[in-house]
Amino acid sequence: MLETLLPILIFAALGLAVIGAIRRIRLWRQGRPAAVPLLKGLAALPRRYLVDLHHVVERDKMISNTHVATAGGFVAAAVLMILVHGLGLAQGVLGWLLLAASATMFVGSLFVARRRRNPPARLSKGPWMRLPKSLMAFSLSVFAITLPAVGILPADFGHWLLALVLAAVVVWGLGEMVFGMTWGGPMKHAFAGALHLAFHRRAERFSTKGGQGNRSTGLKALNLDDEAAPLGVETPADFTWNQLLGFDACVQCGRCESVCPALAAGQPLNPKKLIQDMVVGMAGGSNANYAGTPYPGKPTGEHHGSPHGPIVAPDATTGGKALVDAETLWSCTTCRACVEECPMMIEHVDAIVDMRRHLTLERGQTPNKGAEVLDNLIATDNPGGFDPGSRLHWAADLNLPLMADVKQAEVLLWLGDGAFDMRNQRTLRALVKILHAAEVEFAVLGTEERDSGDVARRLGDEATFQSLAKRNIATLSKYRFQRIVTCDPHSFHVLGNEYGELGGPDFNANWEVRHHSTFIAELYDAGRLAFAPWKGGSVTYHDPCYLGRYNGEFDAPRNVLKALGIEVKEMERSGFRSRCCGGGGGAPITDIPGERRIPDMRMNDVKETGSELVAVGCPQCTAMLEGVVDATAEVRDIAELVADALVARPAGEAVDASRRSAGKTTVEEVL
């Protein structure tokens, strides 16, 4: 009886799955067009899945092995089942292979079940709780129905009742695994996830046979010349189709939520919930079925949306609710911890900034100090509203060479808006001292420099960002230099990763940009700096998000500290898992209230290492961490530590004439 029933069941499930797939694809296609190489993406899919995705999943070995067994077993079992039971090709090894595959999958599902027994808070519950049982149903029933096929059991084994029970379990398994994959069950992640990897909006993130993928963290520019192009995302359908596809790929593993500083601070943001809300919006409905951690202070079930309805209620003052509240979007520090951690490589920050763009550019609803800061940027080219003519006042006694005078230099020192901040001026002076000590030929733009546009862009004001960026690009293109060095990772990121897209045929906006820690490390390696041995206490190092996660620079600052004779006592969350200081993304400006402050939590991390000093490499981090009351550690920029330790280079090792002239020739060659 089963022999006749099985092919019908299998092909019925497949047929329904195809219908579901078409429906799902139509949901994604509500989004705006995006230029994605479809065939190339599909061809790259196996590698992206097996190499890049597993690279992230592997950070948790147990889950990685579980997933390999379950997913690998399932894919093999599904294909073989179609051959063996669907087409009746049971002869030879196929049947045995199917037995092996379903057995592997069963072992995997045991581990899934074990994890679901006491699931960590970050995992979503709801339908996900039945997944291990469904996996077992599928693998066990496939195993059982294959036994007669390979001849272990006689074909007419057992009673018809047994066959009926078996058939029912097969239906359950097929239902969850094949039908549910495209109709919105937990297995949806496999279908959407595979296509999401193939059509990812940042294909550069993936490795190729030729080499590693890059971090690809720069935000994508809005086209402001086309007046018909929407400014940001108002409704779910305003996302591009591959962004919608990406949201649908979420497995609700909650890795993003477990690292989100805003959620930990009790601010109303949870990156996982945000992605799920976008899924709700794309299909239309309410968020009542969400079974994970809610946004702090916002009960689940009160928000609802539709593909063409607004994501944020237009008039928040009347208490109207849509899909998400504006505070949720403004809580994000754009630290990218969630993106770094997400096994599905979903781009949360892009989505958040897209939605912020609409709020700022179309509605003029940047909260708290946002409007004031943006007005200042427009009127004075710096967020504080300071006189742009005073940008160099801190260096009145230093006689810094101006690019306007010298026209060319080996290094262009980019000051950043920290030039207006008394605390950061100490860092800048330390950096200048180091450059002098290493006899670096450098110059500054002085009053020609403007804010890089980082804050404006992350507050959603793409127009002000592009205006600042274009004027900075025009200024930079007037001069000749080998590289830009800056002590501000935000400027570093924007100049290095976001200006390139805005260059034009007449000017190339791709410069070599270095963070000061990288540059100091290079100078030290070249023997141009010498340090007195470290005499202070224990030190830990805080990775700035925009240096580490955004630009992959984890080693240089540590190498500099090592060169100073400091042994870094690492915090539990350091390197690519570093916890944000709370200063990015305009978060201190929009200042959404939470239960705790993010910098307090970070200083607590510092305290746990028992360090007396925390070394930083970013004016924002310095300001945020120094703002913590009753801190147990001192906050110093790497440049300050280096400047304090400087000693004269031992004779003979000094920069000799040949190197100086060698440096010069390269300048000329570049010219």
Place this chain on the structure above:
Amino acid sequence: MRPEQQGIEVAVLVSVGRHPITGRARRADQDARGLEMALGLEHQLPGSRVSLLHAGPRSEEGEAALRGYLGMGLDTLTLLEQAEGSDAIPALAEHLAAAPPQLVITGARAERGEGSGLLPYALAERLGWPLVNGLAAVEKVENGVATLLQALPRGQRRRLKVRLPAIVSVDAAAPAARQSAFGPARRAELAATAVSAEPDRELAEWQLAPARKRPKRLKIVKAASARDRFKAAAAKAEGGSGQVLEGVSAEQGAEAILKLLNEEGVLR
């Protein structure tokens, strides 16, 4: 909403402002506050209509600044286009008289040009309408009479009843302007009409020079308690003890100045 409260026509006069530090053109702070008040009225008195009016030359810089007002949520701005150096008052008066709104709101003082703060007065005189300056809020409008709250120094308020049409001017006591959004500002229309331009003869005779910083009276606070310090900080610098010396010799004058400097603690 009571039935006699009905929507009114509000015209907001806006100018091209000037940022105090960089001198860049921008939406003028007071005019923007005026528009904010008008938009508030739109909310308060449903059916009200707000129109924007500017008289002056058309320039790229000026247009960007005017669009700053449109970004607060309006679709059009009527631009009475005039040559540089023309008198805005006759043009505005003519335009307003042709289709009188019930309420005209303007900033107290322009940020560029003469900045004399006389425009609302000159306009009121020409139109024969009442004028209220330093407006803090429009409380209600009933049967053609508006109840207004006027801001007086140090946080005091005065309630006034004014028959419409009227002109009101706002200063820093009015609510701060909302953010201007790029998209609506870019889409909105600048409806330009050329108007007869009378050259501003008085202005042509003026000599313009950059302002010099005026000396400020020193405020020396000798306060024992926090309360005294606060009172002193909140008080206006008062020059009650001033003394006019007339027909004195140079020596006597110098002595008086020296005495004052000693008293004030500038010299010790």
